[in-house]
Amino acid sequence: MNSKNILITGAGSGFGRAMAIRLAKEGNNLILNDLNSEGLKETNNLLNSYNIETLLQVGDISDSKFVQSMISDTFYKFKLLHVLINNAGIGGDPTNIIDLPDAVMERIMNVNFKGPWLVTKYAAKKMKTQRELKPIRGKIINIASIAGKDPTPLIGMYSCSKAAVIALTKVLAKELAPRITVNAVCPGFHVTGIYKNDPNLIKEFLDISNKKILLKRIGTAEDITGLVSFLVSEDSNYMTGQIINIDGGVVFH
Numbered sequence: 487m488n489s490k491n492i493l494i495t496g497a498g499s500g501f502g503r504a505m506a507i508r509l510a511k512e513g514n515n516l517i518l519n520d521l522n523s524e525g526l527k528e529t530n531n532l533l534n535s536y537n538i539e540t541l542l543q544v545g546d547i548s549d550s551k552f553v554q555s556m557i558s559d560t561f562y563k564f565k566l567l568h569v570l571i572n573n574a575g576i577g578g579d580p581t582n583i584i585d586l587p588d589a590v591m592e593r594i595m596n597v598n599f600k601g602p603w604l605v606t607k608y609a610a611k612k613m614k615t616q617r618e619l620k621p622i623r624g625k626i627i628n629i630a631s632i633a634g635k636d637p638t639p640l641i642g643m644y645s646c647s648k649a650a651v652i653a654l655t656k657v658l659a660k661e662l663a664p665r666i667t668v669n670a671v672c673p674g675f676h677v678t679g680i681y682k683n684d685p686n687l688i689k690e691f692l693d694i695s696n697k698k699i700l701l702k703r704i705g706t707a708e709d710i711t712g713l714v715s716f717l718v719s720e721d722s723n724y725m726t727g728q729i730i731n732i733d734g735g736v737v738f739h
């Protein structure tokens with residue numbers, strides 16, 4: 487097994503936790519970040535039975551000082567970072583975009599867009615110097631959303647932030663080639679903590695989305711882990727700048 491060091495943001499819940507379990511099962515060491523220390527500890531406990539090393543980093547990915555310290559701790563412990571998965575993100579309550587308070591707009595853009603940019607900024611600079619890793623010195627995987635391709639009313643600012651993540655992925659792919667690959671995953675409708683475990687919100691979104699899903703079921707957090715495992719692996723070395731939907735058949739572009 488070819489063990490890698492992989493940093494996952496937002497690993498205390500949902501997709502982040504599911505990816506941590508899958509990648510730990512595959513023998514990788516993990517740097518796990520989340521704002522929520524309880525969720526992060528819970529994820530780490532779920533990895534107990536795997537023979538891997540973990541480093542927990544509690545903090546906000548939109549805070550530059552925290553991000554710089556997280557990247558510095560990562561390299562201090564592991565020396566190399568093979569893969570960064572920019573996963574942490576927030577939704578926000580369903581609101582028409584013109585009714586959104588300024589502070590909510592800023593928080594959504596800070597977490598969903600500034601965060602991945604900041605973490606990549608400091609991680610990629612180090613990845614570029616990893617000459618011992620050949621032919622690829624590092625991989626970046628951004629968790630975007632189909633909402634970034636087909637903007638969704640009521641989660642309009644979220645859609646804008648994810649469209650920005652898609653653009654960021656393409657810019658980074660071009661700027662960091664040929665030694666660093668950058669791809670994005672666009673999930674569809676998956677039951678995770680992003681719906682705040684609010685049964686009414688979940689029902690509202692699922693009623694709408696179920697009608698649109700060709701494969702006629704709502705996604706789980708685990709549904710994206712196989713694709714992520716492929717993007718982590720050498721099998722995806724000839725891919726960069728790709729924005730991949732994994733949504734049960736909703737968006738076709």
Ligand SMILES: NC(=O)c1ccc[n+]([C@@H]2O[C@H](COP(=O)([O-])OP(=O)(O)OC[C@H]3O[C@@H](n4cnc5c(N)ncnc54)[C@H](O)[C@@H]3O)[C@@H](O)[C@H]2O)c1
Nearest residue numbers: 496498499500501521546547574575631675676678679680
């Ligand atoms: N669930 C879906 O249907 C869906 C669909 C498309 C895309 N996504 C994206 O998937 C990613 C993961 O979301 P999820 O659905 O697993 O939700 P989730 O709420 O279960 O997990 C998100 C995690 O990110 C953490 N987080 C939030 N803000 C943070 C910050 N500033 N710094 C560090 N950690 C922070 C949260 O504490 C939480 O543990 C997000 O980027 C989300 O936009 C989710």
